[in-house]
Amino acid sequence: MSKTRVTETVLRDGHQSLIATRMRTDDMLPICKKLDKIGYWSLEVWGGATFDSCIRFLKEDPWDRLKLLKEALPKTRLQMLLRGQNLLGYRHYSDDVVKEFVKLSAQNGIDVFRVFDAMNDIRNLKSSIKAIKKNDKHAQGAISYTTSPVHNNKLFVKMALQMESMGCDSIVIKDMAGLLTPYTTSELVKALVDALEVPVQLHSHATAGLASMCQLKALEAGCSGIDTAISSFAEGTSHPTTESMVAALLNTDYDTKLNLPDLQEIGSYFYQMRKKYHQFESDFTGLDTRVQVNQVPGGMISNLSNQLKEQGELSRMNDVLKEIPKVRSELGYPPLVTPTSQIVGTQAVLNVLTGERYKTITNEVKLYLQGKYGKAPGKISKKIQQLAIGNEDVIDCRPADLLKPELSKLKSEIGKLATSKEDVITYAMFPDIGKDFLEQRAAGTLTPEYLEPIGENTASCPNAPTEFLITLHGEEYNIKVTGTGHPNQDRRPFYMTLDGVPEEIQVEILSDIDLSSSGGAVSHTGKSSKHPKASEPGHVTTSMPGVIVDVLVKVGDAVEAGTPVIITEAMKMETEIQAPISGKVTDVYISKGDTVNPDEILIAIE
16 A cells, blocks of 8 residues: 555644634744655645634735745645635635636645535535636545534545546545544545545544544545644644654554654644744643534634633633534534534524524524525524525525626725735635735734733733722722733723623723823723613614624614614624614714624614
C-alpha cells in the first residue's frame, strides 16, 4: 500500500476549532519554510471561517493572506474549505459569483478545493465542482457526516457516487462534530472504497476522544488519507495529533513517511505562539463525549462560547447544548456544519435566552424553511414552518436556479472602493463588514482587535473578582462582569449584568483623558442611558443584545401589527423585529450600526 496522505489543518481548522479562528498571518509566515519541507499531501490554509475572521476581527485582506502563504509554501498543495453554493458566506450566491470566486481562488494559490453542502444536497455542489475542474484544480467532494433517523451508509455512498460522476478527484468523509466511532468508520469507508474509483479521505474531529481510532480503522479499510493537526492545535474539538499519528503508523503499511523530529519543531513553535491568543481559549473545546448527543462541531463550540460570552450568558451553554438537538429535529435533521450549524445554533440560543421557544425566529431559519438552502434531509415540523413563514410557498428546485446573475450589480454597488476583482468578491461574501473593511482600508484606519497581554484576563488571574455588591447613594446593586471587548481608539467595552440585566459600559483610559475638557471617564451605552426602558404595548424591543442592521420605518409611518420594522444581527444571524401593535410610528430611537440591549425602546408606536 502507498504511504498515507496527510492533510495538515493547523493553519485553518485547527485554530478555528480551538481559538475561534483568530490566528494572524504574521504568526503563520515564520513557520512556513519548515511546514513546506515536511511533505504533507496538502495544507489546509483558507476557507471555512477564515475569510470572515480576517475582515471582521483581524482587519487583514484574506486574499493577501492566500498570496503570502502561496509564496511561502511553494512545494505544498494549498487547500481550502468551500461551502458549495454558499462559498464562504451564509447565503446562496448566483452561479456567476461562484465561478468568479473559484477562478480567483485558484489564481491566488488554492490547489485543492474541498467542497461540501450543509444539507448534503448534491445539487448545490454542481456549479462549484464544474468551476474547479475548469480551472484544472483538484475537486474533493465532501460528505457532511451526521447521524439521524434519515442518514445511513447507503445514502452516503449514493452521494459519493454522484460527486464522483460530477468530476470529483477524491471524496472525503467530513465528520465535523466527531460523531464517528471506530467500527462505524470501518464499515462506511469500506462501502465507499468498494463503490468508488477515486481515493477516500477522512476528516474527523477529536471531540469525543475517538478520532485517532477512527483514522486507524479507516486506513485498514482502504482510506487513502487523513486530516491531522500539529500537537499545539490538536485534540479536543480539533483533530488527531499529527505527530501521534505519524508515530503510530511508522514502519507499517500505512507509514506517512513524515519526519517526526521536524514535526516536533513545528509543534514547539505553535505552542509558544498560541499563548498570544489566550483570550480566545474556551472551556468548551476539550474532550466532550456529549457531542455524541448534541452533535455540535468543534468550530461551532468555540464560536458559540465566544458569542455567549459577549452576550453575558456563558452560564447558559449547557441549556443551549440541550436545545440544539431539539431544533435540529424540528428542522429536518440538517448536518451541523456551516451555515446550518450557525442557523440551528443561533435559533437554539434565542429559544433559551428569550425564555420562549421560537418567540424570535431568525431570517436564516425562515429562508431555510422556505427551501432556499436546499432540500432538508428529513421531515420538517409543520408547526414550526407555519409559525415562521405562514403560508408562503416552499421551493423544490435547486435554490440557485432562482437567482439572477449578480456580479455586475455587486461591482456597481461597491464602486471605487473595490480596487480589484478580489475586493468585489469580499463585498459579495459579507456586504456590511466587507464594505466597512474596504472603507477602513481606503482611509488607512484598519485596526485589528486587541490582543490581551498574557495575565491580563481572569483566565490568567483566577482569583480576580468578577462579581460585586456596590452601594451608591444608599441603593445596593449586584454587578457581575461577564466579559470585555476590544479597545476602539481610546475606549474599551466591558460587559456585565446589573441586578441581572445585561449592560455594556465604555471605559476611557484615564491616562489619555484631557481633564479640562472631559466630562468623565465612563460612558454607559447600556439600557438606561442610551434608550429609555420599554413599558408600553407599542414599544418595540429586541430579545437579546445585538446590532441594528436596518431600520425599515420612519416617524409618521403607519404600520400593521406583525410588520417588520427593524432588522438586528446577533451571532452573525439576522432577525426581523416586528411591530407589536398597529398604529403610527411616533419615535425612532436607533439607527443602522447601533448596539442595542433587551428591554430598550427602539421604536415607539401609538
